[in-house]
Amino acid sequence: xxxxxxxxxxxxxxxxxxxxxxxxxxxxxxxxxxxxxxxxxxxxxxxxxxxxxxxxxxxxxxxxxxxxxxxxxxxxxxxxxxxxxxxxxxxxxxxxxxxxxxxxxxxxxxxxxxxxxxxxxxxxxxxxxxxxxxxxxxxxxxxxxxxxxxxxxxxxxxxxxxxxxxxxxxxxxxxxxxxxxxxxxxxxxxxxxxxxxxxxxxxxxxxxxxxxxxxxxxxxxxxxxxxxxxxxxxxxxxxxxxxxxxxxxxxxxxxxxxxxxxxxxxxxxxxxxxxxxxxxxxxxxxxxxxxxxxx
Ligand code: ADP
Ligand code: BMX
Ligand code: ZN
Numbered sequence: 001x002x003x004x005x006x007x008x009x010x011x012x013x014x015x016x017x018x019x020x021x022x023x024x025x026x027x028x029x030x031x032x033x034x035x036x037x038x039x040x041x042x043x044x045x046x047x048x049x050x051x052x053x054x055x056x057x058x059x060x061x062x063x064x065x066x067x068x069x070x071x072x073x074x075x076x077x078x079x080x081x082x083x084x085x086x087x088x089x090x091x092x093x094x095x096x097x098x099x100x101x102x103x104x105x106x107x108x109x110x111x112x113x114x115x116x117x118x119x120x121x122x123x124x125x126x127x128x129x130x131x132x133x134x135x136x137x138x139x140x141x142x143x144x145x146x147x148x149x150x151x152x153x154x155x156x157x158x159x160x161x162x163x164x165x166x167x168x169x170x171x172x173x174x175x176x177x178x179x180x181x182x183x184x185x186x187x188x189x190x191x192x193x194x195x196x197x198x199x200x201x202x203x204x205x206x207x208x209x210x211x212x213x214x215x216x217x218x219x220x221x222x223x224x225x226x227x228x229x230x231x232x233x234x235x236x237x238x239x240x241x242x243x244x245x246x247x248x249x250x251x252x253x254x255x256x257x258x259x260x261x262x263x264x265x266x267x268x269x270x271x272x273x274x275x276x277x278x279x280x281x282x283x284x285x286x287x288x289x290x291x292x293x294x295x
Contacts, residue, residue, distance in 0.1 A: 002056060013032075013033050013049060015029055015053060046096060062103035079170030100294065108155055110282045111127065114129050114285075129141075130228075133182065146289075180221075187203060203218070221247070225257050230264050
């Protein structure tokens with residue numbers, strides 16, 4: 001069968017036709033995520049992205065930012081979606097496509113695909129996938145089973161606190177790692193420091209060009225992520241941590257995480273690897289996860 005996979009992120013929405021037998025992406029398009037509180041604006045953007053693919057798809061699998069429970073997207077951090085805090089993503093896309101439609105969280109989907117892509121029988125029991133992107137998201141595989149949680153919340157590690165006196169996050173909590181270390185946070189820190197608007201990618205580019213202030217921002221992000229990894233490793237006995245998202249996959253970022261982890265005792269240092277499927281892990285993960293349900 002052919003799956004129309006949709007990855008809804010805070011910055012971009014990607015759609016692809018995925019051959020479920022071979023896990024190959026046949027065709028792929030992406031658009032910028034609309035920044036509007038209005039569900040109708042979101043829906044119109046999805047309709048124009050998805051319509052060209054409908055005729056060639058058997059079902060739709062969505063990997064979306066936000067808490068996905070009973071087919072409804074509830075933003076933990078609405079600021080990542082231009083203030084949109086609730087969207088009936090399955091009903092909406094089912095109406096657009098007239099195809100059977102399923103949804104799960106983006107980082108959970110990516111975690112699943114990265115887990116099944118690890119060499120078989122390599123004794124990985126516990127794996128964490130972290131995306132450092134618009135936000136910071138996570139997906140946990142424990143005892144070789146993906147954790148989605150009874151309410152879809154499992155893995156929302158971006159909202160664990162790194163600085164109790166830090167800035168207030170869009171989720172309402174103070175000092176979340178997402179508010180301090182995500183691509184959005186990197187952009188905000190750059191904007192404050194350089195006194196003109198910057199996004200995360202631009203700050204990262206400056207760091208790569210040798211700007212030391214920008215490099216400090218990137219390093220404090222990687223150091224915070226390393227601290228989070230150490231906390232979760234000693235809590236959950238992780239074997240492997242997979243790093244994804246455009247910041248996580250940017251040049252040297254996972255090496256910086258590794259450097260900060262190397263300063264810690266051995267029990268706090270799991271194996272760190274970049275996502276093997278890069279920016280396609282969410283698309284492939286949701287396609288694979290729901291293909292099992294379809295057949
Ligand atoms: P999404 O959150 O929609 O899944 P991404 O994984 O692309 O999307 O993450 C978007 C964040 O990553 C933004 O903050 C953006 O500025 C930043 N970003 C995008 N491309 C790069 C890059 N090449 N290097 C560093 N940061 C990037
Ligand atoms: C946020 C949260 C997570 C998501 C993570 C990464 C919202 C809207 N999203 O912590 O559900 O997995 O961001 O999302 O509350 P991304 O957009 O950066 O890929
Ligand atoms: Zn938060």
